[in-house]
């Protein structure tokens with residue numbers, strides 16, 4: 201039972217002083233699933249994700265990631281996850297291949313493994329020509345794809361993506377989702393937040409957060425039926441309207 | 446272990462790719478040393494001295510003459526009455542009062558020992574320290590002279606011991622540039638240590654890469670070593686560049702062991718790197734880190750004895766300087782370079798500095814968190 205889930209949370213809560221950023225959320229993410237974590241600005245998505253990644257201590261509630269406890273086993277969690285934060289987090293003053301080598305090295309890949317991974321990654325992203333360019337000089341879409349590929353360079357069981365496609369054009373977003381699918385096919389569990397409702401349709405299941413609470417959680421098709429809406433966008437708007445009343 | 450190597454590789458790539466960094470490391474120390482040491486020239490001539498000679502003996506007269514003949518002092522007042530001389534000092538007409546007590550010559554000859562009272566006008570601490578320093582040197586020269594004369598008369602009469610303060614043993618020529626340059630080197634090394642390391646770490650917070658690092662299984666200790674070691678090496682390089690400039694441009698003496706000096710610098714740098722790390726743990730932007738570093742730096746420099754002699758500070762301030770790592774380094778570098786002090790004389794300072802390094806880094810490492 202436990203082994204079927206990559207992530208489980210039970211009443212997970214984070215308070216900043218009196219303010220409750222993540223309020224008592226409970227959900228499970230199955231292994232190999234693409235799990236969409238939706239919510240308006242400030243809903244508490246990043247906060248929840250940071251607790252799961254071991255970056256932030258929860259105020260209360262339980263959670264496990266890859267079978268490890270978020271309170272006591274954060275370092276084991278870190279070995280098993282990849283994370284792409286909401287802010288761009290490659291080194292702009294290092295070249296593409298230097299960034300790959302650095303993160304590969306940090307995750308303990310051997311020298312030859314880093315070499316192979318670099319070659320594969322550059323080929324997959326068609327970045328061979330840019331290997332020696334500074335990351336800062338690349339267009340945003342390329343940076344984001346590179347960032348994702350580096351986040352999974354150590355073959356983690358789960359990857360957390362915090363608004364990976366923010367500010368990126370539709371074509372590059374499509375390519376980005378191809379990368380996500382490819383990773384999911386290889387067995388990686390994907391936990392992704394997004395503001396784009398069309399992207400929600402690509403997920404196996406989605407949860408929708410409003411003001412720190414999870415208001416809905418199901419497959420996109422089931423949610424549309426439940427809310428009698430044609431698109432995920434309508435589902436989202438209905439929920440948001442409810443919250444405002 | 447390999448993690449550290451990857452971290453170091455990354456740091457060095459970034460440091461040397463940063464266009465501002467190379468000038469900071471190479472040009473800054475040279476320019477700063479040149480400008481500061483020319484500007485910080487503290488030689489002051491013609492300070493007013495009030496001499497109270499209550500002995501009126503050949504020796505006391507000779508000492509008085511020697512004071513005035515040195516060129517550093519101008520005789521502003523002379524009498525037998527000490528109170529009047531104090532009045533001169535209080536009303537700022539004299540910078541220094543020298544009281545030669547009655548029986549000065551007799552005691553000197555009979556007991557091989559005598560005392561002189563020096564009073565300085567401490568309104569201007571620097572001037573007071575200088576006046577005191579000059580006077581001490583002159584008195585010591587006087588002492589040496591008469592001992593040599595006695596020795597010539599009676600070889601059994603052993604070498605002198607005259608009461609003289611520790612800080613004036615060296616730099617007999619009273620060349621203040623030679624006095625300042627080693628101290629300024631300390632400031633340079635301190636800045637590299639505390640500023641660059643702290644700001645480097647905070648920069649990763651600012652651009653957000655620290656979060657990416659914190660989500661990797663990287664060990665806290667590896668991260669910290671990877672961050673601090675480059676600046677430790679740069680600090681030592683800075684020291685070497687500074688010493689060379691000092692030698693070539695100012696011809697400062699290297700009387701003691703350079704190896705000993707580098708050893709001390711190495712330990713000292715860990716204290717400052719620890720401070721930088723500590724500052725980085727509670728600041729979010731480079732600007733904040735910079736301001737807080739400055740805050741410490743100004744206090745450290747003012748309380749180091751570099752510009753203001755510690756002897757002329759009030760008692761509470763003198764006690765505070767004991768907690769200032771910079772004070773020890775200023776002392777040690779002057780002792781080793783200018784006085785030729787060896788391990789035996791500086792080992793106590795080594796002990797203190799090691800304690801500082803351990804304390805500072807323990808606090809910093811405990812404060813550093815991978816979670817926020």
Ligand SMILES: Nc1ncnc2c1ncn2[C@@H]1O[C@H](COP(=O)(O)OP(=O)(O)OP(=O)(O)O)[C@@H](O)[C@H]1O
Pocket residue numbers: 216219221239240241242243244245246247248286
């Ligand atoms: N360290 C913190 N201290 C205080 N409040 C915080 C802190 N971090 C986040 N918050 C607050 O918690 C709330 C949720 O923030 P969070 O970043 O999780 O939202 P989000 O859903 O990721 O939003 P966005 O879509 O804008 O990224 C916000 O109101 C934010 O201001």
Ligand SMILES: [Mg+2]
Pocket residue numbers: 245246247286362
């Ligand atoms: Mg967010």
